[in-house]
């Protein structure tokens with residue numbers, strides 16, 4: 413695993429470097445660690461508050477630790493009509509967490525998302541951005557237990 417110092421250094425002096433660095437950090441760690449925020453602020457010559465503002469502006473970036481598996485439930489209208497709320501409940505029950513939380517073992521984070529353009533097969537859940545189609549609440553234990 414790369415360390416955050418090396419990742420940030422790769423983008424020093426580049427236009428828009430801080431955003432690219434945050435993307436790279438997010439890809440590596442699934443979130444932006446607090447120490448990395450501080451170092452990014454120094455490296456790109458802005459205050460820590462500004463760096464935090466950048467990191468929290470984009471919904472796909474996170475400053476909170478997240479799980480190895482990011483489970484997202486599409487909550488746009490077609491998925492909603494197809495029963496997304498029952499799938500949400502099944503995921504929350506199976507993982508023992510609510511939307512926006514991470515399991516204590518750091519394995520799963522559960523979030524909601526907007527339409528991912530797969531409305532022909534609603535409801536849609538993604539696991540680390542891989543879509544799973546036509547998901548029913550009954551399938552959730554099998555789908556999530558396959559995440560090792």
Ligand code: FES
Nearest residue numbers: 486488491527531
């Ligand atoms: S509304 Fe869920 S994929 Fe389009």
